[in-house]
Amino acid sequence: MNIDKDTLKIWKYHLQDETDAAFLYKILSENDPDENKRKIFAQLSDVEERHKTAWKDLMSKNNCELSALNPSQKARIFGRIAEKFGTGFLSRLMLREEGMEVKSYLGLYNSSNSEQTKSLALLLAKDSAEHSGRLTELLESGGESWHRTESGGMLRNIIYGFNDGLTANFGLIAGIIGADLQHHIILISGISGMIADSLSMASSGYLAAKSEKEVYEHEKKMEAEEIKLMPELEAEELSLVYQAKGMNLEDAKKLADEIIKDPELALKESVREELGISESSTSPFKEGLITGTATAIGALIPVAPFFFSDGQVAVWISFIISMAAHFAVGSARSVFTGRGIIRSGFDMFIVGMGIAVIGYFIGEFISKWF
Numbered sequence: 001m002n003i004d005k006d007t008l009k010i011w012k013y014h015l016q017d018e019t020d021a022a023f024l025y026k027i028l029s030e031n032d033p034d035e036n037k038r039k040i041f042a043q044l045s046d047v048e049e050r051h052k053t054a055w056k057d058l059m060s061k062n063n064c065e066l067s068a069l070n071p072s073q074k075a076r077i078f079g080r081i082a083e084k085f086g087t088g089f090l091s092r093l094m095l096r097e098e099g100m101e102v103k104s105y106l107g108l109y110n111s112s113n114s115e116q117t118k119s120l121a122l123l124l125a126k127d128s129a130e131h132s133g134r135l136t137e138l139l140e141s142g143g144e145s146w147h148r149t150e151s152g153g154m155l156r157n158i159i160y161g162f163n164d165g166l167t168a169n170f171g172l173i174a175g176i177i178g179a180d181l182q183h184h185i186i187l188i189s190g191i192s193g194m195i196a197d198s199l200s201m202a203s204s205g206y207l208a209a210k211s212e213k214e215v216y217e218h219e220k221k222m223e224a225e226e227i228k229l230m231p232e233l234e235a236e237e238l239s240l241v242y243q244a245k246g247m248n249l250e251d252a253k254k255l256a257d258e259i260i261k262d263p264e265l266a267l268k269e270s271v272r273e274e275l276g277i278s279e280s281s282t283s284p285f286k287e288g289l290i291t292g293t294a295t296a297i298g299a300l301i302p303v304a305p306f307f308f309s310d311g312q313v314a315v316w317i318s319f320i321i322s323m324a325a326h327f328a329v330g331s332a333r334s335v336f337t338g339r340g341i342i343r344s345g346f347d348m349f350i351v352g353m354g355i356a357v358i359g360y361f362i363g364e365f366i367s368k369w370f
Contacts, residue, residue: 007112012059025044025045105124161295170322176190181367193299194303198299205288209286224267234260330347
């Protein structure tokens with residue numbers, strides 16, 4: 001049977017990928033300080049060796065030429081890092097790689113015209129999903145590693161948008177003051193900076209929200225595909241989730257088995273319980289509008305005194321209210337960073353002070369030398 005070049009390229013790619021995985025799991029099994037983890041990594045290395053053999057057998061059956069199989073240079077580098085600096089980084093990397101393998105094999109199953117490829121891809125997708133689950137449990141991570149989602153929240157957008165506008169325009173105004181330019185130049189520059197920064201942040205907020213919706217739809221579609229192709233594994237995962245919430249083993253398995261019979265209900269449960277994600281109720285346009293508006297308000301603070309006053313009075317008012325705003329927004333950010341309110345506010349105060357000083361002296365330097 002003649003294999004086309006594209007199919008052969010895909011087979012070789014996955015063969016090399018499994019070769020690297022077996023090599024790296026072996027490194028982990030030899031270097032991890034935890035005996036239990038070493039045993040599990042050794043088992044995973046053996047399974048990856050079997051995956052490698054499966055690809056080699058498929059290629060041999062189709063009379064494909066096989067060159068010597070060695071770990072890639074990239075895998076060797078990661079192996080050396082683990083040997084010298086510890087296994088933490090590599091074990092997390094392998095968790096991510098297993099997640100990517102699930103996606104890759106599911107994609108190969110859906111796109112390939114070769115029944116041989118489809119059959120092997122589905123088998124290895126299930127294995128990789130099981131590996132990912134074991135690694136997730138081993139490394140005490142939450143959720144399935146082949147699903148990723150980020151959600152910021154409206155309050156976060158407001159605070160960070162406000163912070164961006166305040167900091168950027170404060171530095172700009174400080175530079176213009178340092179250059180000793182006329183009052184109307186400060187106003188024009190400050191207003192222009194406010195508009196430019198708010199439009200930039202608004203577009204960023206819009207695109208981020210749009211991407212988040214796309215990620216949600218992608219994760220939901222992928223979970224539906226997993227329920228279709230791997231119902232037993234998905235039922236087991238739902239059962240584990242229910243057990244973690246306090247249900248006994250028998251009831252958890254019974255409920256999961258009932259739910260998995262209804263693909264639509266199973267999808268809702270999986271998205272909510274396993275992935276912990278939900279569709280954003282805010283439209284990308286609204287996200288962009290709110291982020292842009294918050295940025296504009298923050299950017300308006302340093303320039304506002306120049307609407308009502310001029311000279312040193314306006315400069316000092318601008319400095320005082322801008323520094324107070326930096327402290328306030330730093331304190332507000334502590335909600336997300338987990339740091340103390342005073343410490344977080346003081347850190348942002350120092351940042352604002354630094355920006356003012358740097359901006360001022362840059363403006364002064366430019367006015368004297370250019």
